[in-house]
Amino acid sequence: MPDELSKNQQRLIKNLIQSKKARIKNRCFIVEGTRNVGELLNSDYTIKLVAITKEFLVSNPDFIKLLYKKVPQGSIYQLKTDELDKLTDTVTPQGILAVAEFKKTDLKDVIHGDFLVIALDKVKDPGNTGTIIRIADAAAADAVIVGKGCVDIYNPKVVRAAMGSIFHVPVIESEDLAKTLKDLQAAGAAIVTTYLGATRFYFDVNYKRASVIIMGSEDEGVSKDIVGISDEIVKIPMPGKAESLNVAVSCGVIVFEAVKQRINS
Incomplete structure (x- = not known):
């Protein structure tokens, strides 16, 4: 089972969702939902962490296998559904979000x-x-x-x-x-x-x-x-x-x- 997402990590996610200044300071942004995170996993972007709910963990076994294959060990965390609801402004969160680093292209x-x-x-x-x-x-x-x-x-x-x-x-x-x-x-x-x-x-x-x-x-x-x-x-x-x-x-x-x-x- 993944480790619990810490309060500091939850605070970081909240700030990245709400504030451009926080995104620039941390050089990171939020990716939400199964499709978007799936595309992120298959890209060359660097992933800082992935947070999933217990419900997502249980109901998406194939995606979880891909997640553990693509994401560095120790970077996958679990949080409660109500905690995710408080973090995101998505109307119907899908139970998964990721923090990815900016990518610069010249x-x-x-x-x-x-x-x-x-x-x-x-x-x-x-x-x-x-x-x-x-x-x-x-x-x-x-x-x-x-x-x-x-x-x-x-x-x-x-x-x-x-x-x-x-x-x-x-x-x-x-x-x-x-x-x-x-x-x-x-x-x-x-x-x-x-x-x-x-x-x-x-x-x-x-x-x-x-x-x-x-x-x-x-x-x-x-x-x-x-x-x-x-x-x-x-x-x-x-x-x-x-x-x-x-x-x-x-x-x-x-x-x-x-x-x-x-x-x-």
């Missing part, structure tokens, strides 16, 4: 060939951000770049919404998104920016070349300085009465146009 590590990158400018909604990471994963994009002013990528709601994809696609945080985009331009990429005032449609652009697709904030769109350095400014045609689309939906529409063009080529 931009130069993802620039190769006709790379495809999604960049986010002040996208603040964690559900949208997590979904965009899933889109990037599904499209085999080389990276997601998150600019300053976006939601913390290690926010538990982002990690849950990404549904394991955060362990498949590099997510790079940029303190100066405009500079990062200029570096990508210098590496041969076309900067394709979504903008409501655009006159060109997204499907009229060539995505077979190295491309960076920029998605802006839900309220304000892409910053003017980013629009100013873009190679292509595009919009999605909307003949209906809706004024706009959810940023994750818009991202999916454009990214899979890039996928279609690349497959057809």
Whole structure:
């Protein structure tokens, strides 16, 4: 049987769930649920600890075997169901969570060939951000770049919404998104920016070349300085009465146009 999770460990988990400052200080984040922890186990992320309830231990024997195979000895702990309920903000906890270390990826590590990158400018909604990471994963994009002013990528709601994809696609945080985009331009990429005032449609652009697709904030769109350095400014045609689309939906529409063009080529 695993050791009991200590009060100090419970306090750490609570802080990591609630506070970006705590996540940065400890260089760790929380992964919740069977699917997400399963994806974590099969990734190259470093796992600090895994906490499970007795009910999870009894009802998931195959997963427990995998857990003991993948997680370092002495890093699996048990806690009571009511203790887990107090720690997490998940409505229906699945009886398992893990603490994983941050993983740093350098931009130069993802620039190769006709790379495809999604960049986010002040996208603040964690559900949208997590979904965009899933889109990037599904499209085999080389990276997601998150600019300053976006939601913390290690926010538990982002990690849950990404549904394991955060362990498949590099997510790079940029303190100066405009500079990062200029570096990508210098590496041969076309900067394709979504903008409501655009006159060109997204499907009229060539995505077979190295491309960076920029998605802006839900309220304000892409910053003017980013629009100013873009190679292509595009919009999605909307003949209906809706004024706009959810940023994750818009991202999916454009990214899979890039996928279609690349497959057809």
